Amino acid sequence: MLRSFFLYLSRQKKLERWLLSFGVAQKAARHFVAGETLPEAMEVVQDLSSRGLLATLDHLGEEVHAVEEAAAATEDYREILEEIARRQLPCTISVKLSQLGLDISEENCRAHLRLLADCAQWTGSFVQVDMESSAHTEPTLALIADLRKSYSSLGAVIQSYLYRSEQDVRRLVEQGIRVRLCKGAYKEPPSVAYPHKADVDANFLRLMRILLESRLYHSIATHDPRMIEETCNTAREIGLPSDGFEFQMLYGIRRDWQRRLVEQGYRLRIYIPFGKQWFPYFMRRLAERPANVLFVVRGLVR
Numbered sequence: 001m002l003r004s005f006f007l008y009l010s011r012q013k014k015l016e017r018w019l020l021s022f023g024v025a026q027k028a029a030r031h032f033v034a035g036e037t038l039p040e041a042m043e044v045v046q047d048l049s050s051r052g053l054l055a056t057l058d059h060l061g062e063e064v065h066a067v068e069e070a071a072a073a074t075e076d077y078r079e080i081l082e083e084i085a086r087r088q089l090p091c092t093i094s095v096k097l098s099q100l101g102l103d104i105s106e107e108n109c110r111a112h113l114r115l116l117a118d119c120a121q122w123t124g125s126f127v128q129v130d131m132e133s134s135a136h137t138e139p140t141l142a143l144i145a146d147l148r149k150s151y152s153s154l155g156a157v158i159q160s161y162l163y164r165s166e167q168d169v170r171r172l173v174e175q176g177i178r179v180r181l182c183k184g185a186y187k188e189p190p191s192v193a194y195p196h197k198a199d200v201d202a203n204f205l206r207l208m209r210i211l212l213e214s215r216l217y218h219s220i221a222t223h224d225p226r227m228i229e230e231t232c233n234t235a236r237e238i239g240l241p242s243d244g245f246e247f248q249m250l251y252g253i254r255r256d257w258q259r260r261l262v263e264q265g266y267r268l269r270i271y272i273p274f275g276k277q278w279f280p281y282f283m284r285r286l287a288e289r290p291a292n293v294l295f296v297v298r299g300l301v302r
């Protein structure tokens with residue numbers, strides 16, 4: 001019930017404006033969001049980097065309804081890549097193709113993604129294309145596969161809740177494309193996705209093994225201690241060194257495990273959202289784990 005409540009809040013624009021006028025929500029959100037501006041986000045990247053963590057930046061954006069908005073979002077990401085290069089930080093970008101205009105014009109979106117892949121290639125960074133709802137899976141993977149022929153700076157995301165994912169993982173590995181493996185965050189029908197968590201977890205472990213055995217450099221994105229431990233065990237079993245892959249976690253989540261992995265010598269990349277449109281993202285984080293509400297309230301009181 002609490003989950004539905006926060007998801008409902010994430011869509012209430014008037015409430016958002018009212019809450020923002022007090023400044024408390026901004027303060028609370030800082031646990032999960034790096035700030036509203038690029039300099040604020042860069043400070044966080046710099047701080048993480050000084051503690052041995054890698055980063056990937058997600059510029060939180062509104063829904064894109066016009067080609068001009070998609071072009072503006074692309075330009076923002078290009079500036080982010082240039083700033084990463086200027087500061088020489090171990091940082092990549094994570095982009096959603098809907099933000100680059102996939103739902104408006106596939107050709108336009110391809111041009112936007114090409115521009116970012118090109119910029120990342122020249123600056124030595126990387127573009128990880130986030131995966132959205134299952135309606136986007138096919139066009140997203142097709143676009144990546146096509147552009148990957150010219151740019152090695154592009155990677156895909158695979159969600160273990162989808163039945164199709166094993167086939168997709170095998171194809172991506174064949175094409176030499178780097179993958180971020182996650183469980184999946186969208187509400188999907190049982191016709192396309194495993195309805196039971198146990199099956200999603202079992203598939204995650206199956207796909208993780210295929211990825212590690214491919215010996216390409218992949219990312220295992222989870223906060224689940226069992227998935228993390230199994231990944232470490234698999235890497236040890238097949239003799240993959242700890243710098244042959246990386247873990248990824250969201251900014252502000254499971255900092256205990258973040259510290260532990262780095263201390264054990266694993267590579268860990270933190271997914272860092274920032275931007276003016278942080279409110280819906282903040283509400284989704286509270287919705288996925290109501291225990292986070294207590295955590296945030298405690299932080300505010302302190």
Ligand SMILES: Cc1cc2nc3c(=O)[nH]c(=O)nc-3n(C[C@H](O)[C@H](O)[C@H](O)COP(=O)(O)OP(=O)(O)OC[C@H]3O[C@@H](n4cnc5c(N)ncnc54)[C@H](O)[C@@H]3O)c2cc1C
Nearest residue numbers: 130131157182183184185221222223224248249250271289
């Ligand atoms: C770096 C990164 C990138 C992602 N990119 C995408 C994407 O492109 N597309 C997409 O659909 N999804 C994406 N996701 C979200 C992902 O699909 C899951 O919805 C999300 O990570 C929750 O799954 P989980 O594996 O962390 O653990 P779950 O199965 O949700 O939970 C298992 C256990 O993990 C721990 N845990 C999980 N979440 C929390 C939390 N918030 N606080 C404390 N402990 C927690 C708890 O111990 C919990 O019992 C991404 C996730 C990460 C970390």
